[in-house]
Amino acid sequence: SAGAIVLMDNTWATPLLFRPFDHGVDVVVEAATKYIGGHADVMLGVIAVSTEEQFQRIKYTANAMGNCPGPDDCYLGLRGLRTLSVRLERHQKNAITVAAWLKSRPEVDRVLYPALEDDPGYDLWKRDFSGASGLFGIILNDVSREAVAAMLDGLEFFAMGASWGGYESLIIPNEPANVRSATEWTAAGPGLRLHIGLEDPDDLIGDLDKGFDRLTAA
Known part of the structure; x- marks a missing residue:
């Protein structure tokens, strides 16, 4: 108006x-x-x-x-559009599976993914969106940077990378407090951003499970 x-x-x-x-x-x-x-x-x-x-x-x-x-770039974009719908279905299915498992982990304080029914943004997501992609975040309990590094450095199926949206799974640490301006970030511990790819979710969960073992042992 x-x-x-x-x-x-x-x-x-x-x-x-x-x-x-x-x-x-x-x-x-x-x-x-x-x-x-x-x-x-x-x-x-x-x-x-x-x-x-x-x-x-x-x-x-x-x-x-x-x-x-x-x-050639335009060709690759057109190629991707042909499989976008089936890829997004798999991204969402895998992401919901992995996110639900992460909610059960004692090392995780919060899972930030609107497709989970207990997420604060679930009702808005359900109202306006027809699905969810594979990108979400988690907040760990208060642990050291060294412990987070030990977890991430040994991952097999999750690469460290910023540009998500491809077929592979990615993970990267983030600290929203450094860039927040409108509101204060008051999370319990460090954050991790995950992109869940097209791999078998059991492989991804097993990889993260071993990572949490390294985190708690560090």
């Missing part, structure tokens, strides 16, 4: 799991490098707009800045 343009990053959900324009969003950006590409082998971005006027402004700016993805 105030005339503000609403911009949203929809990378986590992709267009298949959340429809931003149906919820009043004007401009949607996505890192197509992630789920749309799906194989960790391309760098692409997407901007989608709801009006012709916005499209012309984006087109002018892109031309002025010389933005132009390569044809």
Whole structure:
């Protein structure tokens, strides 16, 4: 009503799991490098707009800045779109399995994943989204950095990496307190961001189980 343009990053959900324009969003950006590409082998971005006027402004700016993805990159993005729906189904199934197991671990204080029924954001997620992707976070109980390093360094199926959305599972430590500005971060311990890939979830759980053994022994 105030005339503000609403911009949203929809990378986590992709267009298949959340429809931003149906919820009043004007401009949607996505890192197509992630789920749309799906194989960790391309760098692409997407901007989608709801009006012709916005499209012309984006087109002018892109031309002025010389933005132009390569044809091979576009091919890889189109390739990924062909399997996006089946990959997301597997990502969600695996992520829910692993997240539910993590909730039972004494080393874990919280699991941050809206697809879990007891998550504070579950009702909003259920109302607006048609599914969940494979990215979520956990908060560990208060442990040392050395213990976290011992856990992560020996993982076999989880690589250390920042660019999630491919077929493989990733894990990376994070400290939201360092970047929070609007609210204070008061978690019990360090955070871990996990991307659950397309592997057998039993293999992933076994890998994390051994990691927790190293964490508690450190």
